[in-house]
Amino acid sequence: MNNMEDFFNYLSNGLSVSDEARDLISSIAKIKRFQKGDLLIEQGQENVLQTYFVLNGVLRSFVIDKNDKEHTVQFAIKNWWISDYIGYYSNSEAMLNVDCIKDCIVIKLNRASIQEVFTRFPEFETFHRKNLERTFVRLNKRIVNHLQLSARDRYLNFITEYPEMESVAMNYHIASYLGITQQSLSRIRSNT
Amino acid sequence: MNNMEDFFNYLSNGLSVSDEARDLISSIAKIKRFQKGDLLIEQGQENVLQTYFVLNGVLRSFVIDKNDKEHTVQFAIKNWWISDYIGYYSNSEAMLNVDCIKDCIVIKLNRASIQEVFTRFPEFETFHRKNLERTFVRLNKRIVNHLQLSARDRYLNFITEYPEMESVAMNYHIASYLGITQQSLSRIRSNT
């Protein structure tokens, strides 16, 4: 369907959404469409007020270093959230870019509105807190993997962990997520 | 002082602690002392029910890989929290070890008791949620740094970010946190 209903379905998985909460969320959540290549957040922009929930498509967040190389921080597909969470949560300028790698339909929410939801409906704060805890685990695992695994093993882990990404992300997106060059990834793939 | 009062001072920084909350916390929080080398959590143990708040001393969490090499995931000093947050939040067996690298005084809290505090005093859940968001930013920054910086730059970033760690952690602890060998760190240090 790719509409607001999908978002409420997602929410229903973790909490029960009252009619009042539903009304408030409907009024603050905006559905947006983007095309492959569109930039939702740009490194250096003054502040990061938005976070996005993916209804359809694929996005990624990435940083461009001083040598103009891109490094993928996160991918997002259906039912994932994405933003520059460094800028978003530390209330600073954008440290990351967010762009579409496939045409997308997303729900755009801003921090202040979400805060309002938390205040009026505390169960949403609990839901968010549990999400954060799960994400926290994922980030810790990524760090642990990066510390102890070889490039090849990180790749093998990636494709078992996120099997859907191989077909939608390009070679160099995945390489830059794994912290290697696209040439190295190509060589790893060729003798697996 | 290194007693419970320090913990309440820490909490007072982010919220106002009612007398009732204070009573509940006093009843569930246990002060524990550990010596350098003591293991608080051991990789593989059945579950991770505890998290620790540091009153004094230095601890670290780390993983031992299949070649018996240690990789430091996190350090903790006064006013930091530490545990195996992978096991703790995903309710699984311990993926990490936690040990003392200096004699420690910590407050031990368990998940179920903390949940009770959240339920009875929702402002603690908000406090925790904000902490998680800050930690989330730190982990994202660590990943970004790992992706885009050289070993030398990661080291330079580490000593500006955590200047107190250089004197309390050993060479190979820091090296294993940065994802390099102790020999490489030694060489980096010698021509800085």
Place this chain on the structure above:
DNA sequence: CGCGCGATTGAGTAATTTCAAATCTAGTGG
């Protein structure tokens, strides 16, 4: 003094990157 642990240094080796060229692929127009 001598032991033990941690840090440093050196030399050879392995893994990965860099730069450049070649190949593949999907889409476009003749």
Place this chain on the structure above:
DNA sequence: CCACTAGATTTGAAATTACTCAATCGCGCG
């Protein structure tokens, strides 16, 4: 249907970075 093109991927060879293994150094402590 085929040729062409632009973008993406692969391959090769040299250079770089970091690692391994081994030996040595330095220091605190019994």
